[in-house]
Amino acid sequence: MFLAVAEGGTVRAAADMLAVNHATIIRGIGRLEEKLSTKLFDKLPSGYKLTDAGADIVELAGQMSSASAQIEAKIFGRDQSISGPLRLTLPVSFATDLLMPTLADFSAAYPNIALEIIGSGSVVNLSNREADVALRVVIGNGAPPDNLYGTRLGGFHTGYYVRRDLLEVRSKPVAWLLGANEAVPSDWQPAGGITTTATPIRFAEMRSQYEAARAGMGISILPCFLGDADPLLARVPGGPVARAGDIWLLTHADTRRTKRVRLLCDQIHAAMRGFAPRLAGQVDGGGAELA
Amino acid sequence: MFLAVAEGGTVRAAADMLAVNHATIIRGIGRLEEKLSTKLFDKLPSGYKLTDAGADIVELAGQMSSASAQIEAKIFGRDQSISGPLRLTLPVSFATDLLMPTLADFSAAYPNIALEIIGSGSVVNLSNREADVALRVVIGNGAPPDNLYGTRLGGFHTGYYVRRDLLEVRSKPVAWLLGANEAVPSDWQPAGGITTTATPIRFAEMRSQYEAARAGMGISILPCFLGDADPLLARVPGGPVARAGDIWLLTHADTRRTKRVRLLCDQIHAAMRGFAPRLAGQVDGGGAELA
DNA sequence: CGCCAGCGGTGCGCCATTGCACCTCCTCGG
DNA sequence: CCGAGGAGGTGCAATGGCGCACCGCTGGCG
Incomplete structure (x- = not known):
């Protein structure tokens, strides 16, 4: 809750992020401040703004959140079944105009895999396992981050x-x-x-x-x-x-061995090979x- | 809860550590396993034993706990009042036979500081802020860890x-x-x-x-x-x-500037100077x- | 062989937390 | 100048978590 409010700037934005009622956020932040006996936010009419004390701990709170996400990733990575959640993030144009039939096929072939497609307007943090697979466009000649495993799908x-x-x-x-x-x-x-x-x-x-x-x-x-x-x-x-630039297919280190991650990557890989002429114009x- | 059970080995030991009912632990672990849809412990008649999956995430859970403790330490370090909690850990013999009058004086002089004395039978982790000030005996010629600030109080x-x-x-x-x-x-x-x-x-x-x-x-x-x-x-x-060996007085990097940590350290320092002849026999x- | 201590597990009553609806306040624009 | 929208805050009902008491089981010990 603290991180969501710090990022969103308002209680209601944080409530939307966490899919809870905004009253829950208010009381949760209240309990946290009471527990630490410190004001973490200035309650302005325009929203919640971090105090100095709040800014001091936002990084540590991020570490907690990241560790929590990594726990999910580790557990998820052990799961070799072809059922369960699977989150893919990719640019909206790729999703709607290029890969949608491919994703529809995948979903039909494995109906027990709950595929969630996240159009990445903002940058989704794969390290925190906000997604399991990411299709990313790299302008020019770049390389993906080190802690992510990526394969180049070709240029466009x-x-x-x-x-x-x-x-x-x-x-x-x-x-x-x-x-x-x-x-x-x-x-x-x-x-x-x-x-x-x-x-x-x-x-x-x-x-x-x-x-x-x-x-x-x-x-x-x-x-x-x-x-x-x-x-x-x-x-x-x-x-x-x-x-x-180039198109990269990235997976998280902890989850890339998972069966359903492999299946999705293989299908995207094959589809993109077929799309190579269209991508090259x-x-x-x-x-x-x-x- | 997960860490407490992993460390204690039994649900009831974990419940004692966290000062909650053991039923709460059972249901808490149950919820966690359900959320991750993974068995984290083998429920043996002799206690809870970590599964492979559970062992995989114990380190990450430790990171979460450590980050949480560091948040408390950072907030505590900003607090310059002479009221609030203050935890001191020291060998039981020092507490009972040497420093008890000093600590009684301190408590009387600052009645709003809730002094908690932890006899360190087991090693208390100062980094995780299980205590704010630690008096430690170092056998031979040793030095305290790097991330802790320590002053040598003399030999004994x-x-x-x-x-x-x-x-x-x-x-x-x-x-x-x-x-x-x-x-x-x-x-x-x-x-x-x-x-x-x-x-x-x-x-x-x-x-x-x-x-x-x-x-x-x-x-x-x-x-x-x-x-x-x-x-x-x-x-x-x-x-x-x-x-x-030597006696060291250790404080946490984030909390050593705090007023009540300074006050306690000064008082212990002065007292120990007076005790030097007794310590030397x-x-x-x-x-x-x-x- | 039986007793007992310690283990995990569970039904029940209570209370904290949540979600919903509604409130006030501030701001911005017609 | 005022109304609409969005901000934080709050009373009320329901749900979910907690502590208590109690159960069955096992393993060690007299």
């Missing part, structure tokens, strides 16, 4: 996409739809008479960037497996297709013939 | 003691009363016509060794502050008085004149 490419009808009308300049860290490309210009506006529109999440492109707001850099598969989108003439999709 | 000497009337009667040979690791001295013999038996009687605890000497069972090696102060005992003629006590 991105291209420049725009709504198909904007290629034909060419009425007015279109905007650049960029992620938080992307820059307007300086080494090429859209061919075919397309003009662009000067100031880009930025998006914090790739999903909304994709939806903006579908809505015809402008040109966006998207993974090829997303853009090519969407009949509404087309590649921008002259736009380069470049390798954006080598499949004729909506606008491939224009590239 | 031991001598050879026997019940006074046995010096006068000399009816029959007396036995050697030795600790677990002591040996029959080879470089001297009792003077004054005292004869000794060949096989020593051994004691696991110094306290029972002392009581055996008072009962007239034989010759025992005792700290001088104990033997000299007891009118029933006298030094064995010819018996050497030798430095046995330089005070005329019960049998000093016979030395």
